[in-house]
Amino acid sequence: MTEPHAALAELTEISTQIEAAVLFDADGKVVAATIPEARAAQVATSAKALLERAGQIGGEGELTQLEASTAEGSLFVVRDGSTLIAASTSAEPTAGLVFYDLKSALRAAAKPKPKPKAAAKPKPKRTTPPKPNASS
Amino acid sequence: MRARKLIALGFAAGSLLGIGLYARRGKASERLDLYFADGSLVSLHSDSPEAAPLLVHARDALRAAAT
Numbered sequence: 353m354t355e356p357h358a359a360l361a362e363l364t365e366i367s368t369q370i371e372a373a374v375l376f377d378a379d380g381k382v383v384a385a386t387i388p389e390a391r392a393a394q395v396a397t398s399a400k401a402l403l404e405r406a407g408q409i410g411g412e413g414e415l416t417q418l419e420a421s422t423a424e425g426s427l428f429v430v431r432d433g434s435t436l437i438a439a440s441t442s443a444e445p446t447a448g449l450v451f452y453d454l455k456s457a458l459r460a461a462a463k464p465k466p467k468p469k470a471a472a473k474p475k476p477k478r479t480t481p482p483k484p485n486a487s488s
Numbered sequence: 489m490r491a492r493k494l495i496a497l498g499f500a501a502g503s504l505l506g507i508g509l510y511a512r513r514g515k516a517s518e519r520l521d522l523y524f525a526d527g528s529l530v531s532l533h534s535d536s537p538e539a540a541p542l543l544v545h546a547r548d549a550l551r552a553a554a555t
Contacts, residue, residue, distance in 0.1 A: 371554070372553040374553075387553060391552045391553065394548070394549070394552035395549045395552045395553050398545045398546070398548040398549035399545070399549050401545045405545070406520065406522050406542050409522065409530060409532070409538055410522065410524075412526050413527075413528070414524065415522055415523070415525075416524065416525050417523045418520065418521060418522050418523065419520070419521045420519075420520050420521075420542070420543060421517060421518060421519050422518050422543060422546055422547055422550060423517070423518060424547065424550050424551070424554070426550075427546045427549050427550050427553075438549060438553075440549070440550050440553040440554065443517070
């Protein structure tokens with residue numbers, strides 16, 4: 353399992369409020385998801401469009417996260433650099449907790465995979481320089 | 489007979505008022521909270537002209553996530 357997939361698996365395990373989550377890049381390309389690929393791509397496209405359009409409203413700085421509450425449920429989108437995560441929850445979730453879990457998942461997904469330890473190299477044999485022949 | 493009619497009318501009016509209040513409550517719960525890097529928060533309610541097109545994207549995403 354890759355790091356992004358493991359991060360999403362952990363996210364859905366620890367957060368009972370999150371129903372589906374999609375991790376995607378700045379171009380809208382899905383990196384990992386808890387739902388089938390075609391649906392994940394639709395979620396990523398809509399979430400990216402939402403973030404881009406919402407970013408044009410108010411605020412001096414960059415839009416880093418949002419919550420859209422609808423009668424059908426809530427959609428959360430969080431950005432960390434070039435990686436984004438979108439998650440759906442049921443109606444009226446605990447927003448602070450969901451944001452915290454999503455940020456943790458983004459950080460976990462961005463973690464570089466630990467490199468397997470290289471096998472210990474055999475120590476080079478010490479070679480003693482040939483002794484100068486005393487007789488010659 | 490007249491009292492019964494009045495009670496029925498009162499009941500109907502109360503029901504309509506209840507439905508109206510419930511519908512209004514449901515609509516008011518639709519909103520968009522935007523958090524910016526500078527720490528500012530913009531909250532848009534569904535009846536604002538800026539929120540309506542954004543909530544369309546949110547509903548699309550939620551529908552795709554749920555089906």
